Amino acid sequence: xxxxxxxxxxxxxxxxxxxxxxxxxxxxxxxxxxxxxxxxxxxxxxxxxxxxxxxxxxxxxxxxxxxxxxxxxxxxxxxxxxxxxxxxxxxxxxxxxxxxxxxxxxxxxxxxxxxxxxxxxxxxxxxxxxxxxxxxxxxxxxxxxxxxxxxxxxxxxxxxxxxxxxxxxxxxxxxxxxxxxxxxxxxxxxxxxxxxxxxxxxxxxxxxxxxxxxxxxxxxxxxxxxxxxxxxxxxxxxxxxxxxxxxxxxxxxxxxxxxxxxxxxxxxxxxxxxxxxxxxxxxxxxxxxxxxxxxxxxxxxxxxxxxxxxxxxxxxxxxxxxxxxxxxxxxxxxxxxxxxxxxxxxxxxxxxxxxxxxxxxxxxxxxxxxxxxxxxxxxxxxxxxxxxxxxxxxxxxxxxxxxxxxxxxxxxxxxxxxxxxxxxxxxxxxxxxxxxxxxxxxxxxxxxxxxxxxxxxxxxxxxxxxxxxxxxxxxxxxxxxxxxxxxxxxxxxxxxxxxxxxxxxxxxxxxxxxxxxxxxxxxxxxxxxxxxxxxxxxxxxxxxxxxxxxxxxxxxxxxxxxxxxxxxxxxxxxxxxxxxxxxxxxxxxxxxxxxxxxxxxxxxxxxxxxxx
Amino acid sequence: xxxxxxxxxxxxxxxxxxxxxxxxxxxxxxxxxxxxxxxxxxxxxxxxxxxxxxxxxxxxxxxxxxxxxxxxxxxxxxxxxxxxxxxxxxxxxxxxxxxxxxxxxxxxxxxxxxxxxxxxxxxxxxxxxxxxxxxxxxxxxxxxxxxxxxxxxxxxxxxxxxxxxxxxxxxxxxxxxxxxxxxxxxxxxxxxxxxxxxxxxxxxxxxxxxxxxxxxxxxxxxxxxxxxxxxxxxxxxxxxxxxxxxxxxxxxxxxxxxxxxxxxxxxxxxxxxxxxxxxxxxxxxxxxxxxxxxxxxxxxxxxxxxxxxxxxxxxxxxxxxxxxxxxxxxxxxxxxxxxxxxxxxxxxxxx
Numbered sequence: 001x002x003x004x005x006x007x008x009x010x011x012x013x014x015x016x017x018x019x020x021x022x023x024x025x026x027x028x029x030x031x032x033x034x035x036x037x038x039x040x041x042x043x044x045x046x047x048x049x050x051x052x053x054x055x056x057x058x059x060x061x062x063x064x065x066x067x068x069x070x071x072x073x074x075x076x077x078x079x080x081x082x083x084x085x086x087x088x089x090x091x092x093x094x095x096x097x098x099x100x101x102x103x104x105x106x107x108x109x110x111x112x113x114x115x116x117x118x119x120x121x122x123x124x125x126x127x128x129x130x131x132x133x134x135x136x137x138x139x140x141x142x143x144x145x146x147x148x149x150x151x152x153x154x155x156x157x158x159x160x161x162x163x164x165x166x167x168x169x170x171x172x173x174x175x176x177x178x179x180x181x182x183x184x185x186x187x188x189x190x191x192x193x194x195x196x197x198x199x200x201x202x203x204x205x206x207x208x209x210x211x212x213x214x215x216x217x218x219x220x221x222x223x224x225x226x227x228x229x230x231x232x233x234x235x236x237x238x239x240x241x242x243x244x245x246x247x248x249x250x251x252x253x254x255x256x257x258x259x260x261x262x263x264x265x266x267x268x269x270x271x272x273x274x275x276x277x278x279x280x281x282x283x284x285x286x287x288x289x290x291x292x293x294x295x296x297x298x299x300x301x302x303x304x305x306x307x308x309x310x311x312x313x314x315x316x317x318x319x320x321x322x323x324x325x326x327x328x329x330x331x332x333x334x335x336x337x338x339x340x341x342x343x344x345x346x347x348x349x350x351x352x353x354x355x356x357x358x359x360x361x362x363x364x365x366x367x368x369x370x371x372x373x374x375x376x377x378x379x380x381x382x383x384x385x386x387x388x389x390x391x392x393x394x395x396x397x398x399x400x401x402x403x404x405x406x407x408x409x410x411x412x413x414x415x416x417x418x419x420x421x422x423x424x425x426x427x428x429x430x431x432x433x434x435x436x437x438x439x440x441x442x443x444x445x446x447x448x449x450x451x452x453x454x455x456x457x458x459x460x461x462x463x464x465x466x467x468x469x470x471x472x473x474x475x476x477x478x479x480x481x482x483x484x485x486x487x488x489x490x491x492x493x494x495x496x497x498x499x500x501x502x503x504x505x506x507x508x509x510x511x512x513x514x515x516x517x518x519x520x521x522x523x524x525x526x527x528x529x530x531x532x533x534x535x536x537x538x539x540x541x542x543x544x545x546x547x548x549x550x551x552x553x554x555x556x557x558x559x560x561x562x563x564x565x566x567x568x569x570x571x572x573x574x575x576x577x578x579x580x581x582x583x584x585x586x587x588x589x590x591x592x593x594x595x596x597x598x599x600x601x602x603x604x605x606x607x608x609x610x611x612x
Numbered sequence: 613x614x615x616x617x618x619x620x621x622x623x624x625x626x627x628x629x630x631x632x633x634x635x636x637x638x639x640x641x642x643x644x645x646x647x648x649x650x651x652x653x654x655x656x657x658x659x660x661x662x663x664x665x666x667x668x669x670x671x672x673x674x675x676x677x678x679x680x681x682x683x684x685x686x687x688x689x690x691x692x693x694x695x696x697x698x699x700x701x702x703x704x705x706x707x708x709x710x711x712x713x714x715x716x717x718x719x720x721x722x723x724x725x726x727x728x729x730x731x732x733x734x735x736x737x738x739x740x741x742x743x744x745x746x747x748x749x750x751x752x753x754x755x756x757x758x759x760x761x762x763x764x765x766x767x768x769x770x771x772x773x774x775x776x777x778x779x780x781x782x783x784x785x786x787x788x789x790x791x792x793x794x795x796x797x798x799x800x801x802x803x804x805x806x807x808x809x810x811x812x813x814x815x816x817x818x819x820x821x822x823x824x825x826x827x828x829x830x831x832x833x834x835x836x837x838x839x840x841x842x843x844x845x846x847x848x849x850x851x852x853x854x855x856x857x858x859x860x861x862x863x864x865x866x867x868x869x870x871x872x873x874x875x876x877x878x879x880x881x882x883x884x885x886x887x888x889x890x891x892x893x894x895x896x897x898x899x900x901x902x903x904x905x906x907x908x909x910x911x912x913x914x915x916x917x918x919x920x921x922x923x924x925x926x927x928x929x930x931x932x933x934x935x936x937x938x939x940x941x942x943x944x945x946x947x948x949x950x951x952x953x954x955x956x957x958x959x960x961x962x963x
Contacts, residue, residue: 035963206963208959208963209963210959210962210963211962211963212962220958223948223949223950224949224950224955226943226945226948226949228712228940228941228943228948229708229711229712229940231704231707231708252950252954253948255936255947258934259934259935259936259937260933260934260935260936261935261936261940261943261947261948262935262940263711263930263933263935263940264933265707265711265741267704267737268733268734268736268737269733271701271704271734272701272703272704272707272733272734272737273704274704275697275698275701275703275704275705275707275708275734276704276705276707276708276711277708278697278705278708279675279695279697279704279705279706279707279708279709279710279711279712280708280709280711280712280940280941281708281712282695282705282708282709282712283673283708283709283712283713283716283941284712284713284941285708285711285712285713285939285940285941287708287712301698302698302701305697305698395959396955396958396959397952397955398949398951398952398955399952400951400952402949403945404944404945404949436693437693437713437941438670438673438692438693438709438713438716439670439671439673439693439713439715439716440670441670442668442669442670442691443670443691446670446690446691446692446693446694447693447694448685448686448693448694448695448696449693449694449695449696450694450695450696451696451697451698452696460686
């Protein structure tokens with residue numbers, strides 16, 4: 001028997017449950033109680049494409065050091081699902097802990113010798129106390145939370161406060177839940193040695209940070225960014241974004257007379273969703289859709305129209321593992337390419353890569369300014385990991401002086417004064433023309449919007465010269481976009497190095513932890529987090545300034561790397577792909593292992609061999 | 613078709629409407645459709661209807677999909693914004709535009725390929741949402757731009773110009789619109805201006821989903837013997853249930869029709885649609901009866917035209933969504949952005 005794992009405020013607990021058994025709220029209480037103790041922790045839902053009956057897991061990484069990425073490995077398993085028992089037990093680190101319901105005897109072969117077994121007769125206690133089957137199920141969840149509170153030395157008062165908050169308005173549920181909590185806790189304190197080697201201790205590392213889901217934050221960004229129209233079609237993992245928008249709008253967008261300052265349509269499919277968004281954008285309302293990979297595939301034709309006819313639109317793509325239906329409830333960054341070049345013909349689109357809920361909010365709001373300014377679709381690429389999990393992040397903030405940038409919209413006054421209007425005329429040299437909104441002026445500024453080629457004054461033409469002139473202007477506009485997308489964030493190494501690493505989106509916390517570890521191992525890398533496409537010069541310069549640059553991504557084909565070689569004109573040999581794409585969130589362990597292995601001995605082996 | 617530009621010269625005594633516009637102010641560029649195309653007559657009817665209703669052209673948005681019919685918005689209302697979207701998807705673009713600004717008039721122009729084949733889904737969902745619009749299908753039963761393939765509205769047994777016989781059942785968009793809850797449903801014939809113009813006027817004044825199927829023979833590919841969408845066939849089999857006259861609330865109401873054959877329908881805005889009844893037993897307020905009647909006449913090989921159904925007190929998508937009275941596209945920061953204080957409160961609730 002190895003030494004039991006002994007660590008304070010630094011461990012991973014994973015819950016195995018059955019989908020639909022009511023475990024989610026107990027598990028969430030567990031994570032939130034830890035945060036209330038001032039200890040950072042990051043929960044992740046691992047769930048099947050199913051409503052009831054299939055296995056589901058909830059993994060909580062506790063990290064006083066503030067590492068929010070997935071770590072890999074499990075120190076304690078709360079094994080409440082017999083279906084997945086064997087696999088769950090196998091996942092525990094040697095010296096770790098297995099918590100289980102010991103009401104029914106289990107054969108010795110079902111356990112491991114190198115983990116600590118903690119049996120609590122949950123069902124037995126539950127059945128003695130409750131007669132209603134539904135109560136037995138629900139309170140069993142709260143009971144194991146009570147038991148864990150004893151084993152991990154949690155602040156039971158914090159849990160009680162949270163139960164009070166959770167059932168606010170349904171006050172009669174508070175006392176029975178608190179009672180169940182204590183049933184589990186008291187039995188454990190009386191019968192088992194508490195606390196374990198892994199345990200919690202009050203700290204002050206959470207600070208003023210908040211805890212929310214990326215989808216909800218992005219939807220709030222849409223509210224703050226002035227979106228008034230949302231059309232969507234349900235698809236995991238993006239549905240909760242549109243639903244959150246609806247919730248936020250009820251709260252923030254209801255006029256004093258009860259009328260709605262927004263319009264939300266659950267469309268018949270993704271094609272209709274994007275069509276409505278484009279119709280609204282054409283008509284001057286800020287509009288968006290939320291979808292995932294398959295939805296992007298369906299929207300292709302319309303996205304090309306919006307690009308070519310130059311209509312503002314915002315598309316939140318909460319990515320999941322593809323191709324095809326793929327793994328609908330698993331995370332990936334696999335739509336970078338399909339979004340960057342969505343639709344037939346020569347097209348290119350602006351992409352934003354938020355790292356956490358705070359950036360989902362900021363980029364969510366920014367995307368509407370960019371769409372109006374650039375008159376083109378803007379993609380905000382979240383993924384399931386940040387979209388559907390609650391994450392600790394800096395509080396959201398908003399500058400009271402900030403105004404919407406509605407871009408170049410010619411007004412009645414300007415038209416009346418005789419200002420020249422050519423819908424596709426580049427008057428400012430930035431590739432962005434002026435537009436007019438329908439209904440502006442009785443006799444001036446009307447034009448015909450079409451997906452066919454046209455001249456600078458929006459007149460239909462199939463003249464090669466006029467067509468090329470327009471396509472070149474679109475390129476110029478894309479060049480302008482480089483300066484408008486969020487700048488990359490650089491993290492220089494502690495000492496000069498010829499190695500760099502590029503990463504983006506939800507990889508950020510794992511990357512930051514891996515960089516710390518690599519540094520401790522004596523491996524130094526300059527790091528840059530890409531936040532937007534088209535790539536700014538800074539990103540290309542960063543690659544040029546290093547001999548080799550790792551590109552860390554959560555997809556199979558190194559999509560951002562490919563985009564860099566094409567759009568940044570970078571030698572592919574300089575860019576080393578580090579790819580994690582099994583559908584689980586990337587871990588620091590993985591990054592450190594992949595990069596570390598390639599860098600180890602880099603001084604003695606010719607570099608090309610090492611990194612190839 | 614012609615490449616000649618339209619002369620700007622106007623007859624000095626052209627009649628003007630209440631806005632001081634002549635009929636010519638409602639025109640667009642010169643049509644590039646085939647000479648004699650039924651679609652051009654529909655464009656002319658739209659122009660006439662808008663002129664007679666004194667509509668400011670720039671307050672109309674015209675939207676279409678792809679195909680011959682969808683090209684027509686270029687040929688009318690030159691001072692209106694137009695949007696030639698993608699094939700079969702005009703309804704969603706129109707829905708979005710309508711939600712952005714409820715104050716404009718939305719005119720959706722589509723064809724039988726655009727609405728009954730590739731766009732059947734969007735047609736259906738846009739009707740069932742009750743988008744306040746005029747949705748006109750210029751129906752010729754054939755794909756013109758791609759040279760004469762059958763469309764989904766071609767009747768079973770009808771013969772193409774090349775002699776092929778259509779063996780598929782046809783889709784009747786009027787029946788579908790009735791079933792899907794359109795609150796104004798009409799059918800007409802591009803060659804019958806006297807019926808078509810008042811119908812379009814009625815549809816424009818209707819505050820809800822107004823659907824119109826206009827049979828419009830294709831002179832190039834579907835106007836031969838054996839076609840059930842030819843001028844001759846439609847003229848011979850046209851079963852008009854009523855003739856209309858539309859009064860705007862401002863207009864003086866005159867009664868110069870034979871009593872007993874006249875019925876006045878008052879629409880939501882106070883405008884009146886007067887129906888001169890031809891089929892004595894036809895009741896345009898009864899959705900179920902309208903559906904039955906259509907099926908009966910269709911089985912007898914007849915094409916029923918006229919105002920087939922109207923709901924005098926319709927509601928639209930904005931009513932369902934309970935949106936504010938001012939257009940969403942004019943709301944600014946003050947109405948839309950909750951500001952930093954609300955965010956602070958929200959932050960506090962997320963700890």
